[in-house]
Amino acid sequence: MPIVTIQVTREGTMAGAASLTAEEKAVLIKGSSELLRDVLGKPLESTFVVIEEVDTDNWGWGGLPALEFRRRRAAQAG
Amino acid sequence: MPIVTIQVTREGTMAGAASLTAEEKAVLIKGSSELLRDVLGKPLESTFVVIEEVDTDNWGWGGLPALEFRRRRAAQAG
Amino acid sequence: MPIVTIQVTREGTMAGAASLTAEEKAVLIKGSSELLRDVLGKPLESTFVVIEEVDTDNWGWGGLPALEFRRRRAAQAG
Amino acid sequence: MPIVTIQVTREGTMAGAASLTAEEKAVLIKGSSELLRDVLGKPLESTFVVIEEVDTDNWGWGGLPALEFRRRRAAQAG
Amino acid sequence: MPIVTIQVTREGTMAGAASLTAEEKAVLIKGSSELLRDVLGKPLESTFVVIEEVDTDNWGWGGLPALEFRRRRAAQAG
Amino acid sequence: MPIVTIQVTREGTMAGAASLTAEEKAVLIKGSSELLRDVLGKPLESTFVVIEEVDTDNWGWGGLPALEFRRRRAAQAG
Numbered sequence: 001m002p003i004v005t006i007q008v009t010r011e012g013t014m015a016g017a018a019s020l021t022a023e024e025k026a027v028l029i030k031g032s033s034e035l036l037r038d039v040l041g042k043p044l045e046s047t048f049v050v051i052e053e054v055d056t057d058n059w060g061w062g063g064l065p066a067l068e069f070r071r072r073r074a075a076q077a078g
Numbered sequence: 079m080p081i082v083t084i085q086v087t088r089e090g091t092m093a094g095a096a097s098l099t100a101e102e103k104a105v106l107i108k109g110s111s112e113l114l115r116d117v118l119g120k121p122l123e124s125t126f127v128v129i130e131e132v133d134t135d136n137w138g139w140g141g142l143p144a145l146e147f148r149r150r151r152a153a154q155a156g
Numbered sequence: 157m158p159i160v161t162i163q164v165t166r167e168g169t170m171a172g173a174a175s176l177t178a179e180e181k182a183v184l185i186k187g188s189s190e191l192l193r194d195v196l197g198k199p200l201e202s203t204f205v206v207i208e209e210v211d212t213d214n215w216g217w218g219g220l221p222a223l224e225f226r227r228r229r230a231a232q233a234g
Numbered sequence: 235m236p237i238v239t240i241q242v243t244r245e246g247t248m249a250g251a252a253s254l255t256a257e258e259k260a261v262l263i264k265g266s267s268e269l270l271r272d273v274l275g276k277p278l279e280s281t282f283v284v285i286e287e288v289d290t291d292n293w294g295w296g297g298l299p300a301l302e303f304r305r306r307r308a309a310q311a312g
Numbered sequence: 313m314p315i316v317t318i319q320v321t322r323e324g325t326m327a328g329a330a331s332l333t334a335e336e337k338a339v340l341i342k343g344s345s346e347l348l349r350d351v352l353g354k355p356l357e358s359t360f361v362v363i364e365e366v367d368t369d370n371w372g373w374g375g376l377p378a379l380e381f382r383r384r385r386a387a388q389a390g
Numbered sequence: 391m392p393i394v395t396i397q398v399t400r401e402g403t404m405a406g407a408a409s410l411t412a413e414e415k416a417v418l419i420k421g422s423s424e425l426l427r428d429v430l431g432k433p434l435e436s437t438f439v440v441i442e443e444v445d446t447d448n449w450g451w452g453g454l455p456a457l458e459f460r461r462r463r464a465a466q467a468g
Contacts, residue, residue, distance in 0.1 A: 001204060001373055003159060004138075005317040006348075007284060013352050020352070022135050022143070027351050029138030035343040036318075039336055040325050045147075048157060048204060049138030050085060057256050060238075060263030060283030061313055065256070069279075079217055079438060081393060082294075083161040084192075091196050098196070100291050100299070105195050107294030113187040114162075117180055118169050123303075126391060126438060127294030128241060139157055160372075163440060178369050178377070185372030201381075205372030206319060213412050216394075216419030216439030219427075221412070225435075235360060235451055237315060239395040240426075247430050254430070261429050269421040270396075273414055274403050282313060282360060295391055316450075334447050334455070341450030357459075361450030362397060 001046045004032045009066055010053035025051055079124040082110045087144055088131035103129055157202040160188045165222055166209035181207055235280045238266045243300055244287035259285055313358045316344045321378055322365035337363055391436045394422045399456055400443035415441055 006028055010019045020028075029049045036042040059066040062073075084106055088097045098106075107127045114120040137144040140151075162184055166175045176184075185205045192198040215222040218229075240262055244253045254262075263283045270276040293300040296307075318340055322331045332340075341361045348354040371378040374385075396418055400409045410418075419439045426432040449456040452463075 001321065001371065001378060003204060003206070003317075003319040004344075005315075005319075007315040007317075008348075008352065008354075009313065024351055025135050025138075026143050026146075028347065029143060030141050031347040031351065032316075032344060033138060033141035035340065035347070036320075039339050039343065040320065040332070042320075044141040045139070047139075047141070048159060050132055050159070051136040051138075052132075053136070054284055054286075057259050058285040058287070059313065060259075060267060060285075061279070061281075063264050063267035063278040063281070065260050065263060066313065068260075079165065079215065079222065081161075081163040081438060081440070082188075083159075083163075085159040085161075086192075086196065086198075087157065102195055103291050103294075104299050104302075106191065107299060108297050109191040109195065110160075110188060111294060111297035113184065113191070114164075117183050117187065118164065118176070120164075122297040123295070125295070125297070126393060128288055128393070129292040129294075130288075131292070137157065144157065181369050181372075182377050182380075185377060186375050189372060189375035200375040201373070203373075203375070206366055207370040207372075208366075209370070210440055210442075213415050214441040214443070216415075216423060216441075217435070217437075219420050219423035219434040219437070221416050221419060224416075235399065235449065235456060237360060237362070237395075237397040238422075239393075239397075241393040241395075242426075242430065242432075243391065258429055262425065265425040265429065266394075266422060269418065269425070270398075273417050273421065274398065274410070276398075282315060284315070293391065300391060337447050337450075338455050338458075341455060342453050345450060345453035356453040357451070359451075359453070362444055363448040363450075364444075365448070 002036045002040070002042055002048075004036070004047065004049045005052065006032065006049065007052045007054055009056050009059050011056065019053055020051070080114045080118070080120055080126070082114070082125065082127045083130065084110065084127065085130045085132055087134050087137050089134065097131055098129070158192045158196070158198055158204075160192070160203065160205045161208065162188065162205065163208045163210055165212050165215050167212065175209055176207070236270045236274070236276055236282075238270070238281065238283045239286065240266065240283065241286045241288055243290050243293050245290065253287055254285070314348045314352070314354055314360075316348070316359065316361045317364065318344065318361065319364045319366055321368050321371050323368065331365055332363070392426045392430070392432055392438075394426070394437065394439045395442065396422065396439065397442045397444055399446050399449050401446065409443055410441070 140147040296303040
């Protein structure tokens with residue numbers, strides 16, 4: 001009876017999307033539940049998956065808000 | 079100084095409600111705080127309760143989004 | 157399909173116990189699952205409960221490790 | 235590679251603000267990442283910070299919703 | 313920069329093992345990190361995975377400790 | 391009434407230590423509680439801090455167990 005919690009920034013990956021689409025969420029739920037079944041033999045119906053979308057302002061990396069961190073990293077790389 | 083975290087899907091149980099009502103939340107807070115007091119002797123004022131409402135799209139069960147899982151289960155049962 | 161997470165310090169409440177007993181844990185599991193059933197109508201078999209016991213060194217309150225905080229508070233009260 | 239999760243009630247501290255400002259969040263991210271660097275030697279870029287704002291209805295203390303608990307406490311003190 | 317948290321009961325799936333093996337954990341880490349890369353385009357090095365093993369006494373299902381719940385369910389099925 | 395959760399790998403930073411020392415934990419508790427007080431005006435006694443130490447096998451980064459990821463990164467840098 002595993003619980004998988006997936007935390008990601010609230011951002012779209014598809015054109016025009018400001019957050020994950022229902023399809024992307026369904027694929028994450030399916031993939032992680034199948035992983036637990038394949039590796040540990042857990043039946044699909046005993047696994048819960050919770051997806052938490054976090055505003056980019058509320059996510060920190062490198063001591064900075066996430067978008068600011070990415071901007072600086074891209075500037076360094078470029 | 080316990081912390082109780084209650085995660086539920088964001089759905090109403092009352093007619094017309096799209097999420098938990100303030101009254102339902104208050105009963106969950108009271109009930110879980112009293113449980114910790116009665117079982118472990120923790121004073122009420124040392125317990126925090128956090129209720130997290132999760133969109134049904136973001137909750138997976140049986141490898142599927144929650145509503146889809148319930149639909150299939152109901153179809154099987156019926 | 158709720159998830160209830162109960163975090164408490166790892167301490168005994170019974171003479172000679174250094175942590176929660178299996179009986180205390182069973183009562184917490186029963187009580188919190190029944191709370192979700194009674195308040196939100198969630199069937200017992202759709203609720204998961206996870207109890208996390210945290211070493212007292214790893215729990216902070218009032219800017220201090222938990223035991224130190226309690227000691228000072230008791231001294232003030234006394 | 236630490237993860238720091240900061241849960242607070244969704245309330246403003248600045249006049250007119252109904253939640254944390256982006257500046258306050260940036261200071262929390264910076265401060266907690268630097269704390270991990272200074273105490274445990276963790277490089278800034280290996281620390282993630284997640285800030286979770288919780289509606290006051292969804293936060294319990296003393297067996298009551300948070301605002302009600304504060305109101306009673308203030309009444310007692312006064 | 314996703315965070316994946318996998319909570320499972322502390323039990324072995326291999327003969328003689330009382331918990332997950334290091335190999336099983338490595339496969340869970342690889343699989344969930346690749347899922348985030350394949351579905352959302354997240355680079356592997358921006359994903360953290362945390363596996364939490366929970367004692368069976370500390371996990372509740374159906375209002376009962378997990379092992380007791382499984383025992384009853386097996387008895388019903390049989 | 392904030393809750394700060396700090397997750398780190400279970401490793402020593404001091405010679406001979408296999409995990410965080412009680413002193414390091416006390417500094418993390420003090421520092422994060424003061425941060426919440428200084429930035430958001432939260433009184434020290436309304437903040438809980440929970441430190442979770444995670445075995446290095448149970449922490450993944452870059453699709454690998456944490457120690458393996460560090461080893462490869464050091465080899466690349468060298």
